[in-house]
Amino acid sequence: MRSASSTTPTVLLFDIDGTLILTGGAGRRAMTAAFADVHRNGEACSHFSFAGMTDRAIVREGLRVIHAANGGGTPDEAGIDAVLEAYLKRLADEVARAGSYRVLPGVEVLLQSLRGEPGLAIGLGTGNVRRGAMTKLARGSLDVHFAFGGFGCDAEDRAELLRAGAHRGAAALGVRIEECRVVIIGDTPKDVAAALAIDAVCIGVGTGGFAPEELVKLGAKTAFATLAENGAREALLASP
Structure with a gap:
């Protein structure tokens, strides 16, 4: 270049x-809801910053937290895709109603x-x-x-x-x-x-x-x- x-x-x-x-936090709220929808765990992403992370990396890290709590395992691509799809379904509503957007x-x-x-x-x-x-x-x-x-x-x-x-x-x-x-x-x-x-x-x-x-x-x-x-x-x- x-x-x-x-x-x-x-x-x-x-x-x-x-x-x-x-x-105004719409992305984090949508991601939290997506993990709750798919894994019944809305706390998976609560302990790390999203700043500069890609969506897939955020989901992967959240799934690592869940796997660690359940005795181990590795996030797979299908599992990441499932959470991302749930996230996108939630995101539009969260963005629309975000008061501090x-x-x-x-x-x-x-x-x-x-x-x-x-x-x-x-x-x-x-x-x-x-x-x-x-x-x-x-x-x-x-x-x-x-x-x-x-x-x-x-x-x-x-x-x-x-x-x-x-x-x-x-x-x-x-x-x-x-x-x-x-x-x-x-x-x-x-x-x-x-x-x-x-x-x-x-x-x-x-x-x-x-x-x-x-x-x-x-x-x-x-x-x-x-x-x-x-x-x-x-x-x-x-x-x-």
């Missing part, structure tokens, strides 16, 4: 939770300003499975901005799902991935680590619980308190 210049095709991949929106500062203005920018592909890089991602974004009318992405249904490993999104962005631009500058926008150390793992630039945002300076120390090229901050758009585009 190439370094930035004014003529370099650019793929932007935005994280969702804590970067574009806050869902909000689009984060600067997001709408930034996305509108990027529309139609030549040589730019705007996508998602998220641990949410695609259906869940669009459910979360639709309430804030942000889903219309994203025609592609890398999702938790592409890979359980965050770096690999970002790689998938980057390749889709390059295809949308009609170029090879090696010709592109790829930029990951996220709010957690896992976003930073995954970006570095695929040789992408990471732009951090401090709206998800981690301070901008912490994200920079971990390897983000720069970080902003919010995407409304002066210079955020220029950093994404590598403008002077």
Whole structure:
């Protein structure tokens, strides 16, 4: 992936939770309900943070907790799929009624300003499975901005799902991935680590619980308190 210049095709991949929106805990409530529905255990995910985790990784960890409590065993893919399906059935209602759902500062203005920018592909890089991602974004009318992405249904490993999104962005631009500058926008150390793992630039945002300076120390090229901050758009585009 190439370094930035004014003529370099650019793929932007935005994280969702804590970067574009806050869902007021809708995802966690839906996941808790899904485990209760499938395994009669609503506590399986209560003792670890979801921050930066993919949906499949969250379910896998919850199933490990259940197996450990029941004497052992290994989560299998069919078992993960069953919980994810229950989660998606619950998610739409939880998002719809989340009282503290909000689009984060600067997001709408930034996305509108990027529309139609030549040589730019705007996508998602998220641990949410695609259906869940669009459910979360639709309430804030942000889903219309994203025609592609890398999702938790592409890979359980965050770096690999970002790689998938980057390749889709390059295809949308009609170029090879090696010709592109790829930029990951996220709010957690896992976003930073995954970006570095695929040789992408990471732009951090401090709206998800981690301070901008912490994200920079971990390897983000720069970080902003919010995407409304002066210079955020220029950093994404590598403008002077």
